[in-house]
Amino acid sequence: MIRIEKLHKTYVTGSNRLHVLKGIDLNIDSGELISIVGSSGSGKSTLLNVIGILDNYDSGDYYIDDKLIKNMSETKAAWYRNKMIGFVFQSFNLIAFKNAMENVALPLYYQGVARKKRNIIAQEYLEKMGLLEWAEHLPSELSGGQKQRVAIARAMISQPKIILADEPTGALDTQTSYEVMDIFQEVNKAGMTVIIVTHERDISERTDRIIRLTDGIIEQEYKPKKAANYA
Amino acid sequence: MLDLDQWQEILSTIRKNKLRTFLTGFSVAWGIFMLVILLGSGNGLAKGIIYNFSDAKNSIWMGGGQTSTAYGGFNAGRRIELTNEDYEFVDNMYNDIENLSARYGMWGSMISYKNNYGEFDLQAIHPGHQVIEAIKLIDGRLLNNLDIKEYRKVAVIGKLAKEQIFKDEDPIGKYIRIRGIPFLVVGVFDDIHEGETKRLYIPITLAQKTFITKNRVESLSFTAGDATVEEATQMIEKIKSQMAKKHNFDPDDTRAMWSWNALEDYQKMQALFKGINIFVMIIGIFTIIAGIVGVSNIMLIVVKERTKEIGIRKAIGARPSSIIWMILQESILITSIAGYFGLVLGVALIEVVGKAMPASDFFRNPGVDFTMAIGATIMIVVAGAIAGYIPAKKAANIRPVVALHDE
Numbered sequence: 144m145i146r147i148e149k150l151h152k153t154y155v156t157g158s159n160r161l162h163v164l165k166g167i168d169l170n171i172d173s174g175e176l177i178s179i180v181g182s183s184g185s186g187k188s189t190l191l192n193v194i195g196i197l198d199n200y201d202s203g204d205y206y207i208d209d210k211l212i213k214n215m216s217e218t219k220a221a222w223y224r225n226k227m228i229g230f231v232f233q234s235f236n237l238i239a240f241k242n243a244m245e246n247v248a249l250p251l252y253y254q255g256v257a258r259k260k261r262n263i264i265a266q267e268y269l270e271k272m273g274l275l276e277w278a279e280h281l282p283s284e285l286s287g288g289q290k291q292r293v294a295i296a297r298a299m300i301s302q303p304k305i306i307l308a309d310e311p312t313g314a315l316d317t318q319t320s321y322e323v324m325d326i327f328q329e330v331n332k333a334g335m336t337v338i339i340v341t342h343e344r345d346i347s348e349r350t351d352r353i354i355r356l357t358d359g360i361i362e363q364e365y366k367p368k369k370a371a372n373y374a
Numbered sequence: 375m376l377d378l379d380q381w382q383e384i385l386s387t388i389r390k391n392k393l394r395t396f397l398t399g400f401s402v403a404w405g406i407f408m409l410v411i412l413l414g415s416g417n418g419l420a421k422g423i424i425y426n427f428s429d430a431k432n433s434i435w436m437g438g439g440q441t442s443t444a445y446g447g448f449n450a451g452r453r454i455e456l457t458n459e460d461y462e463f464v465d466n467m468y469n470d471i472e473n474l475s476a477r478y479g480m481w482g483s484m485i486s487y488k489n490n491y492g493e494f495d496l497q498a499i500h501p502g503h504q505v506i507e508a509i510k511l512i513d514g515r516l517l518n519n520l521d522i523k524e525y526r527k528v529a530v531i532g533k534l535a536k537e538q539i540f541k542d543e544d545p546i547g548k549y550i551r552i553r554g555i556p557f558l559v560v561g562v563f564d565d566i567h568e569g570e571t572k573r574l575y576i577p578i579t580l581a582q583k584t585f586i587t588k589n590r591v592e593s594l595s596f597t598a599g600d601a602t603v604e605e606a607t608q609m610i611e612k613i614k615s616q617m618a619k620k621h622n623f624d625p626d627d628t629r630a631m632w633s634w635n636a637l638e639d640y641q642k643m644q645a646l647f648k649g650i651n652i653f654v655m656i657i658g659i660f661t662i663i664a665g666i667v668g669v670s671n672i673m674l675i676v677v678k679e680r681t682k683e684i685g686i687r688k689a690i691g692a693r694p695s696s697i698i699w700m701i702l703q704e705s706i707l708i709t710s711i712a713g714y715f716g717l718v719l720g721v722a723l724i725e726v727v728g729k730a731m732p733a734s735d736f737f738r739n740p741g742v743d744f745t746m747a748i749g750a751t752i753m754i755v756v757a758g759a760i761a762g763y764i765p766a767k768k769a770a771n772i773r774p775v776v777a778l779h780d781e
C-alpha cells in the first residue's frame with residue numbers, strides 16, 4: 144500500500160536548515176491501523192504530511208500502490224488527496240462558514256457530485272457519527288468532539304484507501320478521545336488503512352503497530368501489548 | 375464557468391461573508407456612481423452651453439453704428455443707416471451667401487385681438503431670417519417671398535404671443551391689429567429661446583410702407599454656407615469696406631458698423647466644450663483608478679484572509695484551477711452586480727436632478743453616455759479579476775501544509 148524508501152526532508156528558513164526526516168524506510172500494508180509516535184520535533188507530523196501529499200520531500204522515494212509520488216503537480220496531487228487520502232487534523236480545519244453537512248460534502252463537490260446527492264451522502268456519514276441532528280449547525284456551534292467527528296466524516300466520504308490523522312485527539316478530553324479512537328477502529332475494520340500521529344500513549348496502544356520516531360529516524364517499531372480495558 | 379453547482383458554491387460563500395461582499399461591492403458601486411454623476415453633470419454643462427447656440431451657427435449679422443472719426447467731410451458721431459439699397463448690394467456681391475435678410479425691430483408694438491391687447495416685439499424681416507433664428511413652425515406657414523413681393527399684411531406669431539393674444543382660440547386665419555392695422559395671422563412658431571416666442575414677424579417690405587420711414591433697415595443677416603471662420607471674417611471685412619465707400623466713412627473705423635460672426639463664437643464655445651470634456655475625462659479616469667485600487671486592495675485581503683480555507687480545500691482535493699476560479703468568479707459576480715447597481719443609482723439620480731432642476735443657460739438635460747459608463751464598469755470588473763487572479767494563483771499553488779499554517 145505505502146512504501147517509503149530513504150526519505151529525507153529539510154526545512155530551509157533563511158540561513159537555517161532543519162533536517163527533519165533523515166532517511167525514513169517504512170512499509171504499510173493495506174488495512175493496517177498504525178500510530179506514529181515521538182516527542183515534538185521528532186518529525187512525525189512532517190512524515191504524515193508527506194504521506195498525505197500536503198508537503199513535499201527532498202530525496203528518497205514514496206509510493207502509493209506502487210505509484211511514485213514525487214515532484215507531483217498540484218493538479219495531480221489534488222486527485223490523490225481527493226480519491227486516495229482522507230486527512231484528519233488536530234485543529235479540525237472545518238470551513239467556518241459552512242455547516243456540518245456542507246463541510247462533510249465538500250470532497251464530493253471536488254469530485255463533481257451533484258449538490259443534492261452529495262448532501263444526502265453527507266447526511267449518511269453524519270448519521271454514522273451520530274451527528275445527523277447537527278447537520279445544519281456551523282462548526283462554531285459544535286463541541287470539540289463533534290467537530291472532530293465531522294472532520295472524520297469528511298475524511299471518509301470519498302471512501303479513500305488511506306485515512307491520515309494528525310494528533311486527532313490532541314484537542315479533546317480523554318473521554319472524547321476514546322470515542323474518536325473507537326471510530327478510527329471501526330473505520331479500520333471497514334478496510335481502510337489508518338495512520339495516526341499521536342504523542343498520547345493510550346491512543347497509540349490501541350493501534351496494531353507503533354512506529355516511534357526520534358530525531359527524524361525510525362527508532363523503533365513494535366506491536367503494543369494488548370491492554371485490558373479502556374472504556 | 376456556467377456550472378450551476380459552482381455558482382451555488384459561490385453564492386453560499388457570498389451569503390456567509392456579507393461584510394466582505396459589501397465592502398467589495400461598495401467600492402465598485404461608489405466608483406461607478408461617482409463616475410455616472412460626473413459624466414452626467416459634464417453633459418448637462420455642455421448641453422447648457424450648446425443650448426445658447428440653437429440659431430444657425432454660420433450666421434453673420436451686421437448693422438449701422440456711429441462713426442468715431444471724421445471722414446470725407448463729415449464729422450465724427452454720424453449715424454450710419456442701412457437701406458434696401460445696401461441689402462441689394464450685398465445680395466449682388468456674393469453668390470454663395472444664403473438667407474440674406476434685412477431686419478427692422480419695433481419693440482413695444484401694440485397688438486390687439488378682440489378685447490385682448492398687449493405690447494410685443496415686432497420684427498420686420500425677409501423670409502431668410504426665419505432660418506437664421508431657427509424657428510420651428512407649429513401651425514400654418516412661415517413668411518415667404520410672395521409676402522415680401524406683394525406687401526401682404528400677414529404675420530407669423532410666436533407661441534407665447536399666441537397664448538397671450540388668442541388664449542385657446544385657433545389663430546390661423548384670424549385678423550389681429552398691429553399698431554391699429556389689421557394683419558392676417560398665417561402661422562405660429564416656437565423657438566428654443568423662450569423669450570423669442572413673444573415675438574411677431576411681418577414682411578419687411580410692408581413694414582417699410584406702413585411703419586418705418588424711408589427704406590431703412592436696422593441690420594442685415596445671412597448664413598455663410600460652409601465658410602470657415604476666416605472666410606466669414608473676410609466676407610464681413612469686404613462688405614464693410616464696400617459700405618464705407620457707399621456711406622462715406624473711414625474703412626478703418628470699427629464703430630461705424632457693428633458685426634457679429636456666430637461661427638466664431640460657436641467655435642469658442644466648442645473649445646470650451648472640449649475643455650469641459652477633457653476635464654471630465656481626467657477626473658473620470660482618476661475615479662476609475664480609485665475604484666480599481668479599491669477592488670484590488672480588497673481582493674488581496676480576501677485572498678490573504680482565505681489562505682487557510684484554500685489550504686483546507688486543497689487538502690481535501692481541490693485542484694488549483696478550481697481555487698482560482700472560485701475567487702475570480704466571486705470577484706466578477708460581486709463587482710459586476712455592484713457596478714450595475716452603482717450605474718442604475720447614478721442614472722436615477724441624474725434623471726431626478728434633470729427633472730427637478732430648472733433648465734438654465736449653464737446646465738440642462740444632464741444625461742449619461744451609457745457606453746462609457748458600462749465600459750468603465752467592465753474595466754473595474756476586469757481589473758478586480760486581474761487583481762484577484764495574481765494572489766489567487768499564488769495561493770492556489772502553495773503546498774497545503776503552508777496554507778494550513780497561515781493564521
